Amino acid sequence: MASFMRPAAPVLRTSCLALSAPAARNAAFHTTSRTPLAIASTLKPAQIKKRDVAAFHATSRREILPPPPQTIEGTMNDPAPIPPTHPSEGSYHWTFERVIAASLIPLTIAPFAGGSLNPVMDAVFCGTLIMHSHIGFQACIIDYIPARRLPKTKKAFDWLLRGMTLAAAVGLYEFETNDVGVTEAIKRIWKA
Template sequence: MRSTQRQQAAVAGNPTKSYIEGTVNEPTKFPPPSPSHGSYHWTLERSLSIALVPLIAAGAAKHGASGVIDGALALSLVVHSHIGFDACLQDYLHKRKYPVAGPIGTWALRVATVGTLVGIYEFQTNDVGFTELIAKLWAA
């Protein structure tokens, strides 16, 4: 196939030919800047990471005694993990190159996160709690 035909197929949006639009000499199209995907998102991630330090210390000092600390620590760890795994999926399983596996991975992560939150809620309300479990495992 000639390069002009391949280029025309790519520009026409034919998915069987190529997913690249245009030629190699055209600049990359960047999404419009958005604070929710930039500085606000970064600030939320860093704040959550910093908040884990005193929550872990408080949970270690008062393990099992405070349901609020248990809940805050568990929620923070799950959200922190979700953000980290989502960043890995965006970097290595992005939708542009993997149009089927990318969304499946993203939805699998969302389902796993919701399932983890439900499981931790059940464990917090019907069992010893998150920090008490860690204290028992640490002592074992």
């Protein structure tokens, strides 16, 4: 029992000398049962030093991007700006993405189920695959490279995506016209 009260004894002596007995018991209970994180969360930011906060982190603090400018545009009572509507964005864009993704399923199965290796079916499949890939990589660029913070990097990645999409489209066109085609290649690999 004595070892249980030992951690609270210095706290009682230093911080609770002027308190009455019930208040001293309450202060001792709260100081021993609270974690250092809970105690640090009650302090004001000016009271917390870097050495105290560093004890809670396992790795060093490294900034990946420079912090954004600390400015507020307008007042807090201004409504959020509504972007202008555009047919290729918003719900139309989302619907187009879902239609492209869903159409890949029958386009992948149809040549093998029907037994027909039609070059038109291959061309439609390749075009849909190119659009699906472009939309997916474009969504990654939009999500992970913010235009407000990195406008030049975003523009560079957008042009890189366009170039890679064009290169993939030219490669698939060459494979379709000068070689056996995607469906026949998959069929040969499957039976090999």
